[in-house]
Amino acid sequence: MEFLTAAAAAMGSTLISNPLEVIKVRLQLQGELKERGRYKIHYRGxxxxxxxxxxTDGLSALQKGLVPSLWHQVAEERRWNVKANGEKSLPKTALVAATLGxxxxxxxxPFYLVKIQLQSQSSESIAVGTQHQIRGTLHxxxxxxxxxxxTGLWRGCVGSLPRRCIGSATQLTSFTICKDLLANNDYFKIEKGYLNSLIASLIGGVIVTVVMNPLDVISNRLYNQGVDSSGRGLLYSSYMDCVKKMYKTEGIAGLYKGVIPMYLRTGPQTVLVLVFWDILKDMGERYRESRNI
Structure with missing residues (x-):
């Protein structure tokens, strides 16, 4: 039941935040391996x-690649990240987040591979990155x-692993630290609740974005690149090859493409998931009480 609740909460939040993902992917693929000023800019921000x-593509295009995520909620509910005395452990929090990530x-x-390819797909007039002619997830x-x-379904996974492990550990620990600091200080104490989570997400989101955005760009580039008949990447032969080529042609700025939608998505989605999570849990508890379950 907890997994179903977590999945439903993640789906609700992702439905709202997914347009940010689409925009982020397009910005990250724009000007791929090209120096600044040497490519056509379709998206100016x-x-x-x-x-x-x-x-160009309609409002529905902003919901391409809609997929849920539920690791954060399960970790919190199962209390895998707490000490014996009930206090949250940062090492445990980081380890749990990295492992689940x-x-x-x-x-x-495989689903993330298709998601990125769907989100990058657009009309020819505003196309960026490799265009994969797929009609949906199953196709x-x-x-x-x-x-x-x-093996082709796991192409690009080498880029997703560091993104998820490092990004997840950073996300959960930064939010945990911010929540505790806001709730336990002598200057501007904010008890834990929706307001605490919102402010903590906005502050922690800065940290997460700085750490995670380069990993996200690399991961999405590896997933979206075209491949030859043998399944080898046409642009990047490995993770480090992607890093080197990007840095050489696009510089540090290339690793921070899509940083605004990344930040806007990171914090608010976490809050939305928590809100949906609490609402659905309360509904479930009331239902069980009414049925004496």
Missing amino acids: FFHALYTIAK GITAYTGS GLTSIYNQHGI
Whole structure:
């Protein structure tokens, strides 16, 4: 039941935050391996990208690649990240988050591969990155399998693992630290609740964005690149090859493409998940009480 509740909460929050993901992916792929000023700019920033995608491909394009995530909620509910005395342990929090992030990255890699390819897909006039002609999740999965076998479905996973492990550990620990600092200080104490979570997410989101955005760009580039008949990447041969080529052509700024939607998505989505999570849990408890379960 907890997994179903967590999944439903994640789906509710992702439905709202997914347009930020689409915009982020487009900005991250724009100008791929090209020096500044040497490529056509389709998206001049966050709001322009939002307007351009909606105008050209329709509002539905902002919900491409909609997928849920539930590791955070399960960890909190199961109390895997607390000490024997009930206090939260930062090392345990980081370890749990990194482990669950790694498991999620590996098991969900085929879906993330298709998600990125769907989110990058657009009309020719505003296309960025490699365009994969897939019609949906099932069509994408079957097409990749038919062309490159079962191993093809895990192409790009090498980029997703550090993104998920490091990013998840940073996200959960930074939010935990911020929540505790806000609740336990002598200057501006904010008891734990929705307001505490909101402010903690906005502060912690800065830390997460700084750490995670470069990992996110690398991961998405590896997932979206085209491949030859043998399944080898046409742009990047490995994780470090991607890092070197990006730094050489796009510089540090290339690793922080899409930073605004990354920040806007990171904090608010966590709060939304927690809100949906609490609402659904309360509904479930009231239902069980009414039925004497």
